[in-house]
Amino acid sequence: MYTYKNESIIHSIIFGIVLLFLGVFLIYPVFYLFKVTFWGADQGIWTYFQLIVSSPLQRRSLYNSLFLSTFITLLTTLIALPMAYWFTRYSFPGKEWVQAFSLIPLIMPSFVGAIGMKQLLARFGSLNLFLNKFGLISLQHPIDWLGSSGFWGIIIMSTLHLYPIMLLNLQGALANIDVSLLEAAESLGASPIYIFRTVILPLIVPGYFAGAVIVFVWAFTDLGTPLIFGFDRVIPVQIYHNLTEIHTNPMGFALVLFSLFLILLLFLISKKFFGGKGYEMSVSGYISGIQKQASTTQSFLILSVVCGIIFLALLPHISIILQSLAGRWFFTIVPEHWTLTNYQYIFSYPLTATSIKNSLFFSSMSTLLDLVFGVLIAYLVARKRIPGGNILDMLAMLPLILPGLIIAFSYVACFHFPIQPGMSYPFWYYWLHQFLDPTVNPTILLIMSYAIRRLPYTVRAAYAGFQQAHITLEEASLNLGASTWYTIRKITLPLMTTTLIASAIMAFSFAMLEVSDSLILAQKEKYYPITKAVFSLIEFIDPNAPAIASALGVLGIAILSSAVFIASKMLGKWFGSLFRI
Numbered sequence: 214m215y216t217y218k219n220e221s222i223i224h225s226i227i228f229g230i231v232l233l234f235l236g237v238f239l240i241y242p243v244f245y246l247f248k249v250t251f252w253g254a255d256q257g258i259w260t261y262f263q264l265i266v267s268s269p270l271q272r273r274s275l276y277n278s279l280f281l282s283t284f285i286t287l288l289t290t291l292i293a294l295p296m297a298y299w300f301t302r303y304s305f306p307g308k309e310w311v312q313a314f315s316l317i318p319l320i321m322p323s324f325v326g327a328i329g330m331k332q333l334l335a336r337f338g339s340l341n342l343f344l345n346k347f348g349l350i351s352l353q354h355p356i357d358w359l360g361s362s363g364f365w366g367i368i369i370m371s372t373l374h375l376y377p378i379m380l381l382n383l384q385g386a387l388a389n390i391d392v393s394l395l396e397a398a399e400s401l402g403a404s405p406i407y408i409f410r411t412v413i414l415p416l417i418v419p420g421y422f423a424g425a426v427i428v429f430v431w432a433f434t435d436l437g438t439p440l441i442f443g444f445d446r447v448i449p450v451q452i453y454h455n456l457t458e459i460h461t462n463p464m465g466f467a468l469v470l471f472s473l474f475l476i477l478l479l480f481l482i483s484k485k486f487f488g489g490k491g492y493e494m495s496v497s498g499y500i501s502g503i504q505k506q507a508s509t510t511q512s513f514l515i516l517s518v519v520c521g522i523i524f525l526a527l528l529p530h531i532s533i534i535l536q537s538l539a540g541r542w543f544f545t546i547v548p549e550h551w552t553l554t555n556y557q558y559i560f561s562y563p564l565t566a567t568s569i570k571n572s573l574f575f576s577s578m579s580t581l582l583d584l585v586f587g588v589l590i591a592y593l594v595a596r597k598r599i600p601g602g603n604i605l606d607m608l609a610m611l612p613l614i615l616p617g618l619i620i621a622f623s624y625v626a627c628f629h630f631p632i633q634p635g636m637s638y639p640f641w642y643y644w645l646h647q648f649l650d651p652t653v654n655p656t657i658l659l660i661m662s663y664a665i666r667r668l669p670y671t672v673r674a675a676y677a678g679f680q681q682a683h684i685t686l687e688e689a690s691l692n693l694g695a696s697t698w699y700t701i702r703k704i705t706l707p708l709m710t711t712t713l714i715a716s717a718i719m720a721f722s723f724a725m726l727e728v729s730d731s732l733i734l735a736q737k738e739k740y741y742p743i744t745k746a747v748f749s750l751i752e753f754i755d756p757n758a759p760a761i762a763s764a765l766g767v768l769g770i771a772i773l774s775s776a777v778f779i780a781s782k783m784l785g786k787w788f789g790s791l792f793r794i
Contacts, residue, residue, distance in 0.1 A: 224593065227589050227592075227593065228593060228605070230589070231586055231589050231590055231593070231605060232605065234582075234586055235605075235608045235609070235665075238661045238662075238664075238665055239608065239611065239612070239615075239620075239665050240608070241627065242620065242623035242624055242626070242627050242628075243473075243615070243619075243620075243623055245623060245626060245627035246466065246469060246470060246473065246619075246622075246623050246626065247470075249466055249626070262467060262470075262471065264463060264464050264467045265464075265467050265468065265471060268464075270446070270451070271451065271464070271467075271468070273446050274446045274447055274448050274450075274451045274468075275448060275471070277364075277444075277446050277447050278433055278447045278448040278449070279433075281364075281367060281368060281371070281432055281433075281447065282429045282430075282432040282433040283429070284368060285368060285371045285372050285375065285428065285429075285432040286425050286428045286429045286432065288368070288372040288376075289372055289375050289376040289378070289379040289428050290379060290421070290425070292372070292376040292379075292380075292522060293376045293377075293379035293380040293383055293424075294379075294383060294421075295518070296315065296380055296518075296519055296522070297380055297383035297384045297387050298383075298387060298409070298413075299507075299515045299519070300312055300384055301384055301387040301388050301504070302387075302504060302505060303504055303505050303506070303507040303511065303515065304504045304505065304506050304507065305506075305507040305511070305512035305515055305516065306512060306516075307516060311516065311519050311520065311523070314523050315377060315380060315519060315522070315523055316377045316380070316381070317377075317523070317526070317527065317774070318373055318374050318376070318377055318523070318526035318527065319374065319375070319377035319378060320773055320774055320777040321374070321526075321527070321530045321770060321773075321774070322374075322437075322726045322728070322744075322766075322769065322770065322773070323370050323371060323374035323375075323435070323437065323438050324437030324438060324441060324726070324728045324744060324747070324748075325530070325533055325726075325747065325763075325766035325767075325769065325770060326370055326373075326374065326529035326530050326533065327366070327367075327370050327437070327438045327441035327442060327529065328441055328529075328533055328536070328747075328751065328759065328762065328763060328766065329528070329529035329530055329531070329532030329533035329536065329763070330359075330366055330369065330370050330528075330529040330532070331359070331363075331366070331441070331442065332532045332536055332542070332759075333528060333529065333532050334358035334359050334366060334369075335358075335359065336355040336356075336357060337352065337355060337544060338358075339532070339546050339547070340356075340358065341355045341356055341358075342544070342545065342546045343546050344356075346546070359442065362442075362443070362444050362446075363439075363442030363443050363444040364444055366442045366444075367435075367438050367439055367442055367444055367447075370438055370442075370529065371431075371432050371435060371438060373522075373525060373526035373529075374526070375428045375431055375432065376522075376526075378424055378427050378428055378431070379421075379424040379425070379428055381424070382420045382421065382423050382424030382427070383417060383420060383421055383424060385420055386416070386417035386419065386420025386421060387413070387417055387420075390412075390413060390416050390417070394412055394416075395408060395412060395413075398411075398412055422483050423483060426479050426480065426483050426614075427613075429479065430476050430479065430614065430616060431616070433448070433449075433472065433475070433476075434448075434449055434472060434476075434616035434617075434618045434619070434729070435449060435728075436449040436450065436452075436453055436618055436728060436729045436732060436733075437728035437729070437732065437744070437748070440453070440732070440748060441748075441751065448468050448471070448472060449618050449729075451464075451468055452465055452468045452469055452472075452618060452622060453732065453733065455468070456622070456625060456733060459622075459625055459626055459629075460626075460629065465622065466626070469618075469619055469622050469623070472616075472618070472619060473615075473619055476614055476615070476616070476619075477614075480614050530770060533763045533766055533767055533770070534763075534767055535547060535548060536548070536759060536760055536763040537555050537556070537760060537763035537764035537766070537767045538551050538552065538553070538555070539551065539552070539555075539760050540552040540554070542760075555757075555760045555761050555763070555764035556764050556768075558761050558764070559761060559764050559765050559768065562761070564738060564741065564746055564749065564750070565746055565750075565761065565765050567738075567739060567741065567746075568741045568742055568743050568745065568746035568765070569743060569765075569768070571735075571740060571741060571742045571743075572724075572725050572742040572743040572769075573725075575656070575659045575660050575663055575724065575742055576663060576721045576722075576724035576725045577721065578660045578664075579660045579661070579663035579664035579667065579720065579721075579724050580664075580667075580717050580720045580721040580724065582660070582661075582664040583664050583667050583668050583670065583671040583716075583717070583720045584671055584713060584716075584717050584720075586609075586664075586668060586671075587609075587668060587670075587671025587672045587674070587675045587713075587716065588671070588675045588706075588709075588713070590605055590606065590609050590668075590672050590675070591672055591675035591676040591678070591679055592675070592679065592701070593605060594606045594676065595676050595679035595680065596679060596684070606672070609668055609669060609672045610669050610672070612665050612666050612667075612668060612669055613669050616729065617662065617666055617727060617728070617729035617730045618729040618733070620662055620665060620666065620730065621662055621729055621730045621732075621733035621734050622733060624651060624658050624661075624662060624733075624734060625651055625733060625734065628645075628649045628650060628651060628658060629650055629651075629652070630642060630645045630646040630649065630650045631646075631650075632646050651734045651736060652736055654740070655734040655735055655736065655737075655740050656740060658734050659730065659731070659734050659735065659740070659742065662727075662730040662734060663724040663727055663730060664720075664724075666723075666724070666727065666730065667719070667720035667723055667724055668720075670716045670719050670720050670723075671713070671716040671717065671720055673716070674712040674713060674715060674716030675709065675712070675713060675716070677712055678705075678708065678709030678711075678712040678713060679705070679709065681708065681709070681712070686704050686705075686708075690703075690704055715779070718776045718777075718779055719776065719777065721776065722772060722773045722775075722776030722777060723773070725742075725743060725769055725772055725773060726743065726744055726769045726770075726773055727742070727744065728744050731743075731744040731745045732744065732745055732748060743765060743768075743769050744769075746762075746765060747762045747765050747766050747769075750762035750765070
């Protein structure tokens with residue numbers, strides 16, 4: 214007979230299973246990094262950080278990473294702040310369309326877009342050839358748009374890719390401002406600039422800082438974009454280069470731990486100074502509810518600026534599409550002739566065909582795990598409020614501030630099970646060596662890293678679903694004698710179907726183009742996912758390799774764009790919350 218005691222036992226079992234999953238593939242790898250750092254060095258933690266300070270290469274890499282991240286955060290602020298203000302304060306023709314298109318750069322992977330930007334902005338790329346055609350520059354002295362080392366290319370690409378994150382956070386903060394505060398300031402004769410500076414800016418600081426932390430951390434730990442531009446003097450690329458000596462050279466640990474401490478410090482600062490502050494407002498109205506109709510001149514200026522930014526952000530990806538269709542593209546503004554051969558090639562060439570199959574398998578399995586554990590965590594937190602539920606929720610959200618670079622590095626470090634010739638080992642050690650060691654078979658770790666990275670999506674979506682499915686419906690079912698499992702299966706889950714499907718689509722599509730995990734964990738060609746295959750093709754000497762890589766990248770972009778479009782329609786207002794901390 215089903216009793217509340219049995220139900221309590223089931224909840225405890227579910228809690229234990231979820232905690233085991235998070236413990237093995239999230240808590241333990243991160244703890245292992247701390248363990249090696251604090252107890253692995255004879256002279257303690259400072260031994261590791263002294264390695265960074267004492268090495269000119271690492272000092273330069275650290276300086277570059279900090280400068281890049283800070284500058285990119287500043288540039289995204291300059292782009293996103295006026296856009297967020299216009300979107301929440303004014304109504305103008307075509308607003309819904311430009312709002313939707315302004316988020317597209319976020320779902321277009323910068324790793325792939327960087328390939329297109331190199332084609333556009335290289336010394337003899339399309340832009341310089343275009344300017345030369347009209348006599349504006351000489352090809353004897355072309356403009357070095359990317360910088361001699363690709364430094365400015367990283368800044369441009371990352372800024373255009375990340376400004377939507379800042380935009381989403383700022384829009385959320387601006388939309389919650391009580392419009393009566395603005396009306397009171399206006400009635401007292403305050404100018405729009407004065408109101409913006411003294412009323413709006415102080416109220417959006419928490420939302421802005423949340424977005425700034427995400428942008429800074431994303432830019433600081435981005436591995437793919439610097440690799441494509443060939444700029445290796447940044448922390449992520451130095452970590453990548455130290456993977457081959459991970460168990461003999463502590464430099465990789467030093468760089469990862471520094472990155473982790475910096476990220477945790479930023480997160481704690483955001484929670485300390487902004488997370489707990491009360492910015493309560495009356496419920497009389499919000500800035501998004503009462504909007505001014507923009508004049509014809511204002512509408513024209515807003516649309517011109519916003520559309521210009523969107524166009525610039527999409528240019529690298531347009532270039533990728535052109536390159537994927539190019540039969541030959543050398544020293545010309547656009548390809549000399551067009552072909553679909555590159556797309557046929559990606560499904561027949563062993564490297565690319567295998568990578569597509571691998572990505573589909575890895576992403577499908579990780580999405581299934583995200584759905585199962587996302588629903589279980591949301592159920593325990595939203596419905597049962599069991600002891601330790603808040604800790605479980607916090608652990609599930611932790612991947613939002615833990616970049617894939619750190620998770621992947623920790624997997625390589627802690628899931629290494631070497632086999633020495635002539636030595637005897639227990640059977641379970643051979644099993645771990647065969648299925649968990651990334652140098653042998655990274656399948657399980659790739660699936661788990663994808664799942665851990667996208668788990669917050671399904672947890673948030675499932676939590677939203679439990680909030681939308683009113684608890685009185687479940688109570689009525691339980692009062693009529695139905696079991697908890699029957700109630701959830703027949704009533705709650707059907708009501709959550711839309712949000713769960715949308716979150717699954719998001720988790721699957723972003724896993725398809727996961728960069729850091731793929732580049733670090735997939736060390737054998739037969740396990741390469743799409744992103745690792747693209748990077749491998751870029752390094753080929755074959756002149757057709759960039760076009761084939763572009764075709765593979767376009768395939769990934771098409772999958773990701775279609776999936777995100779469907780998910781945004783299904784999630785509605787919840788979509789933006791997936792990109793906020």
